[in-house]
Amino acid sequence: METQTRTLRKETKITTERMTGAEAVIRCLLAENVDLIYGYPGGAIMPVYDELYKYQDQLHHVLTRHEQGATHAAQGYARTSGKVGVAIATSGPGATNFVTGIADAQIDSTPLVCITGQVGSHLLGSDAFQETDIIGISTPITKWNHQVTKAEDIPSVLAKAFYIARSGRPGPVLVDITKDAQFGELDFEYKKCKGVRSYKPVPETDPKSLNEASRLINNAKKPMIVFGQGVILGKAEEELKNFVEKSGIPAAWTILGLSALPTAHPLNVGMVGMHGNYGPNRLTNQCDLLIAIGMRFDDRVTGNLETYAKQANIIHFEIDPAEVNKNVKADVAVMGDVKHTLSQVLPLIEKDSYDSWVQEFRDHDAIEFEKVIKTELFPEKEGLSMGEVLKSINKETHGDAIIVSDVGQHQMIACRYAEFTTSKSNVTSGGLGTMGFALPAAIGAKMGAPNREVVAIIGDGGYQMTIQELGTIFQTKVPVKIVVLNNDFLGMVRQWQQLFFDKRYASTEMVNPDFIKIAEGYHIKSKRVTKREELQDAVNEMIKSTESYFLEVCVEKENNVFPMIPTGASVSDIRLE
Amino acid sequence: MEKENFTISVYTENNIGLLNRISAIFLKRHINLDSMTASQSEIKDVFRFTIAVKVTEEQVKKIVGQIEKQIEVIKAFYHKEEQIIYQETALFKVASKLLFEERQIQNVIKNSNSNIVTVTPEFFVLEKTGRRREVDALYRKLEPYGLMQFTRSGRIAVTKEKMHISKILENFAPEELL
Numbered sequence: 001m002e003t004q005t006r007t008l009r010k011e012t013k014i015t016t017e018r019m020t021g022a023e024a025v026i027r028c029l030l031a032e033n034v035d036l037i038y039g040y041p042g043g044a045i046m047p048v049y050d051e052l053y054k055y056q057d058q059l060h061h062v063l064t065r066h067e068q069g070a071t072h073a074a075q076g077y078a079r080t081s082g083k084v085g086v087a088i089a090t091s092g093p094g095a096t097n098f099v100t101g102i103a104d105a106q107i108d109s110t111p112l113v114c115i116t117g118q119v120g121s122h123l124l125g126s127d128a129f130q131e132t133d134i135i136g137i138s139t140p141i142t143k144w145n146h147q148v149t150k151a152e153d154i155p156s157v158l159a160k161a162f163y164i165a166r167s168g169r170p171g172p173v174l175v176d177i178t179k180d181a182q183f184g185e186l187d188f189e190y191k192k193c194k195g196v197r198s199y200k201p202v203p204e205t206d207p208k209s210l211n212e213a214s215r216l217i218n219n220a221k222k223p224m225i226v227f228g229q230g231v232i233l234g235k236a237e238e239e240l241k242n243f244v245e246k247s248g249i250p251a252a253w254t255i256l257g258l259s260a261l262p263t264a265h266p267l268n269v270g271m272v273g274m275h276g277n278y279g280p281n282r283l284t285n286q287c288d289l290l291i292a293i294g295m296r297f298d299d300r301v302t303g304n305l306e307t308y309a310k311q312a313n314i315i316h317f318e319i320d321p322a323e324v325n326k327n328v329k330a331d332v333a334v335m336g337d338v339k340h341t342l343s344q345v346l347p348l349i350e351k352d353s354y355d356s357w358v359q360e361f362r363d364h365d366a367i368e369f370e371k372v373i374k375t376e377l378f379p380e381k382e383g384l385s386m387g388e389v390l391k392s393i394n395k396e397t398h399g400d401a402i403i404v405s406d407v408g409q410h411q412m413i414a415c416r417y418a419e420f421t422t423s424k425s426n427v428t429s430g431g432l433g434t435m436g437f438a439l440p441a442a443i444g445a446k447m448g449a450p451n452r453e454v455v456a457i458i459g460d461g462g463y464q465m466t467i468q469e470l471g472t473i474f475q476t477k478v479p480v481k482i483v484v485l486n487n488d489f490l491g492m493v494r495q496w497q498q499l500f501f502d503k504r505y506a507s508t509e510m511v512n513p514d515f516i517k518i519a520e521g522y523h524i525k526s527k528r529v530t531k532r533e534e535l536q537d538a539v540n541e542m543i544k545s546t547e548s549y550f551l552e553v554c555v556e557k558e559n560n561v562f563p564m565i566p567t568g569a570s571v572s573d574i575r576l577e
Numbered sequence: 578m579e580k581e582n583f584t585i586s587v588y589t590e591n592n593i594g595l596l597n598r599i600s601a602i603f604l605k606r607h608i609n610l611d612s613m614t615a616s617q618s619e620i621k622d623v624f625r626f627t628i629a630v631k632v633t634e635e636q637v638k639k640i641v642g643q644i645e646k647q648i649e650v651i652k653a654f655y656h657k658e659e660q661i662i663y664q665e666t667a668l669f670k671v672a673s674k675l676l677f678e679e680r681q682i683q684n685v686i687k688n689s690n691s692n693i694v695t696v697t698p699e700f701f702v703l704e705k706t707g708r709r710r711e712v713d714a715l716y717r718k719l720e721p722y723g724l725m726q727f728t729r730s731g732r733i734a735v736t737k738e739k740m741h742i743s744k745i746l747e748n749f750a751p752e753e754l755l
Contacts, residue, residue, distance in 0.1 A: 135594055136594075136597060139594060139597050139598050139601055140598075140601040140605065143648065144648045144649075145594070146594075147593075147594075164648055196648060196649075197590070197651070197746060198589065198590050198648065198649050198650060198651040199648045199649075320646065321642055321645070321646070322639070322642035322643050322645070322646045324642075325638070325639075326639055326642070
């Protein structure tokens, strides 16, 4: 007997296709041009996995070894490809394992669509097996989330999810789909979402703000730019470069802004923030105009807000209205997409140069070189420094590689010393500071930019937080290069214990396994370097390898990262030792 | 900056979970709400939250920014006391025998501008609508006689100025979905 709906369909000649909710999930992903997803199967998401099996020629699924790895891999993919990353998991523990990656994506504005299975809708609220309120849990860490309990809602909800994840200031979105919605049937029709009534992704730019900004820029004597990831997310690298070059204004970057302007650019003056460069931090408190472009004045950037750039006028180019005046009061806020606003302001500014002002940055660089960089890059001590490993990598990659870093001392060293010629090349967990980020993120980064070299720089602590993703590398044969800078310590915490807790090294010493044996267990080529004379050859061998490669470099155990702005101190009180 | 009483009006889509999203913004900043009420607004399918909170103006500006950032929030405003007309409602459940045993209570009721909602042989229910201090005054007067139950609603408020929500809705990109 035919169901009424089927009879009705015949009569009305509807051209939509009848299918299950689970198949509709796959068809939605295909309609959004997704060809790669990261995930882990389980009970409540099995109908979708069953469809993945049927669609495996069109949609490649990467089986990570933990759901957290799936989110980080999706982040890495999104960061290097500029597309939306997709991660999928089951209900309960599968969904809760997503939490860290989602929180990381939220604070670093990474576009993700995370799909979780959920128990059948009749079981919701009954403490069923593997039931967890992932909507409630993920609410504060998602840009948007939604639970689907009916198959027919799947196309519209997923369309909205992709639209919200990628538009405006990007972010993670979670869609939770009950098992009965996956099994249920619907007439499939996919319409891309073009707008949401209550959501304005990009605020309008007030032409007055452009005039006011250009007036401040044209009258400044000691202006400086601080740019952030907004430039990369807004695909405004060219506009930034044009703005920097026409205005002649020295430009510093936040950790997430890194690589938006080549590190070798004559007006690139380095990193701001806690372990940033001496010049841009000190001169933040001497400039007369601070031009913030697509950055959010994070506390690790500003140090003590009471003493941050008080002497300067501040222009804030920003897409998110909630960021304006949140931490630092802007004299002029230029709202909008930086690609648009920077190109609008360009004709209004005069061509200029600030040679003696730029020289002040270079003078600071010289001091920093003497006190910090020289010993980091050209150490005379026997032990290897983290900096010289980065120097060796630069020599082999010529700044063309994507560097994925984890969290800690090695991350600061990587961001300070890695050279970049191309945008979207620095992938790191900035806002959340998620140890364990780099290894899975590197997998995604390589898949998002398969023609580029991807080198993950990881500490021995963070490496062991997601070390199981070596299994994913082995299984997918993704040729990522993994460098573990091993000091047998949780180095950054140890550094703080040394400087601020009277060297009471509470639980920071790591007794580590034989990392080479672990890599061998996964059939990944590997090498351990303990001596300076072996380093360059080993890095060369790693970069030349067409397969994945694990390089462990045993570095000096108790080195510290400098410069450093102690917590709560002013940017001008940055310490060199 | 001094803390003041602010009323926040939030116009939203009718979405399950949005209450959670909005309250999380306060939770994260460790701000206690004086009250929160939600209801249908003057526009079809548009909901309105009215939140009363004591914070500095700088804080309330940032909070409104964070609320407005939520996808399903159409618009959020904050108002000072003089910009709004606001009321609260309270219900007092009192033993009926007191009307006869404590004659004074009749005068309290007469002078309070409250309404008797219902009377039974055991109890009667008084409804008082007004500003917080008026409700509190009645509470203080009735409390010595013994209250069987007392409850007070959150603040509800309308603004003196126009809110132009319909205009804002028209200006949004046309919604094709949901």
